[in-house]
Amino acid sequence: xxxxxxxxxxxxxxxxxxxxxxxxxxxxxxxxxxxxxxxxxxxxxxxxxxxxxxxxxxxxxxxxxxxxxxxxxxxxxxxxxxxxxxxxxxxxxxxxxxxxxxxxxxxxxxxx
Numbered sequence: 001x002x003x004x005x006x007x008x009x010x011x012x013x014x015x016x017x018x019x020x021x022x023x024x025x026x027x028x029x030x031x032x033x034x035x036x037x038x039x040x041x042x043x044x045x046x047x048x049x050x051x052x053x054x055x056x057x058x059x060x061x062x063x064x065x066x067x068x069x070x071x072x073x074x075x076x077x078x079x080x081x082x083x084x085x086x087x088x089x090x091x092x093x094x095x096x097x098x099x100x101x102x103x104x105x106x107x108x109x110x111x112x
Contacts, residue, residue: 001096001112002070006061007033007089008081013059019076020063027112029062038086058089064096066109 008016013030020028034055043052065073074091082088101111 001064001099001109002067003094003096004061004063004065004070004073004077005092005094006063006077006081007035007058007091008061008077009083009087009089010057010059012081012083013061015080016061016077019080020061020073023072023076024069025063025065025073025076027063031060031062033058033060037090056087064099064112066112 006016010032017028034057036054036056040054043050045051061077063073070093074093077091098107099111100107
């Protein structure tokens with residue numbers, strides 16, 4: 001099993017979700033997060049005062065899938081989340097040793 005974590009721009013969430021549903025993904029977790037990378041924040045003006053926003057709002061999507069589905073999920077995210085500009089985000093892939101559904105106590109593939 002693989003865990004795929006994607007940090008994306010907030011306005012891309014609906015597009016990415018639709019692409020993941022089309023790819024056969026039945027469950028995911030969404031978290032609103034803040035951070036920075038190469039963008040290093042930006043400056044905005046509000047009522048004539050300039051202030052710096054150091055942490056940019058992003059969306060973190062977490063999905064656990066069978067290993068053979070991971071590439072399909074990654075392709076769906078890349079295809080829909082990419083704008084070609086700095087700040088598009090990142091995708092992290094890690095191995096999952098086990099998954100357990102609390103309600104039924106099923107584990108492994110059955111728990112997904």
